Amino acid sequence: MTMQEAAQRQDGMLDATMSAITPGLRWTHGATTTGKCDVTRRRVVMTVVSEERRGNLLGMVQRSWEKRGYTIKSVNRSREFPAIFAATDDGFGISVSVGGEGQFTFSADSPCVEKSEVAAPSASPNGPDYDYPVPRPNVNDSFWSSNEPIPTGSSSRD
Numbered sequence: 001m002t003m004q005e006a007a008q009r010q011d012g013m014l015d016a017t018m019s020a021i022t023p024g025l026r027w028t029h030g031a032t033t034t035g036k037c038d039v040t041r042r043r044v045v046m047t048v049v050s051e052e053r054r055g056n057l058l059g060m061v062q063r064s065w066e067k068r069g070y071t072i073k074s075v076n077r078s079r080e081f082p083a084i085f086a087a088t089d090d091g092f093g094i095s096v097s098v099g100g101e102g103q104f105t106f107s108a109d110s111p112c113v114e115k116s117e118v119a120a121p122s123a124s125p126n127g128p129d130y131d132y133p134v135p136r137p138n139v140n141d142s143f144w145s146s147n148e149p150i151p152t153g154s155s156s157r158d
Contacts, residue, residue: 002116003039006092007032010041010108011121013094017106018043020064021057025049026127026139030105032120037112045104046127048137048145054098056150058082061096070094101136 001009018027030042049057062072062084070086076097083097091111098104127139 001113003034003037003110003113003118004116006110006113007039007041007118007121009092010039010110011123013088013092013108014041014043014106015123016068017061017064017094017096021060023141023143024126025057025104025141025144026125027106028125028127028130028134029121030107030134031132032118034118037115039110039113039118041108041121043106044134045106046134046137046139047141048139049102049104050145050147051102052147052149053144054082054102057104057144058084058096058098062086065094103137 018025025045025047027043027045027047030044032042033040062075065084065086066072070088072084072086073093074083074085076083081098083095085093085095087093093107093109095107095109096104097107
């Protein structure tokens with residue numbers, strides 16, 4: 001597998017993750033980085049996710065990864081900067097982390113693969129498209145940005 005093929009696989013992993021989140025989030029591409037034999041793709045969430053809704057979003061992501069057969073390697077339960085790290089059986093990694101101002105970043109990492117050129121992602125962001133540096137979240141959403149806790153026993157949004 002080449003770095004380009006790995007990047008395409010990572011794009012599919014990130015596409016599937018974003019598709020599993022309902023209601024959907026607005027996102028933009030983060031930097032693609034390459035090492036000696038690996039590549040990382042990133043998606044940065046531009047939707048403001050309130051502190052009250054972060055746990056729901058993280059749980060939704062973790063369950064979607066488990067359904068795909070990913071192994072959850074680590075969970076950082078920090079209230080301020082939580083994160084989840086998972087891996088596929090063939091050595092790809094995927095993670096979600098919450099950074100400053102509650103900004104979610106999804107990253108997919110490849111195992112060591114054959115060196116090659118890596119094209120930009122082909123998927124178009126579903127929100128504002130930013131060059132580096134990506135600003136903090138700036139898209140409000142009636143569900144994700146709400147400060148109201150989700151009632152117990154509510155819909156699949158938990």
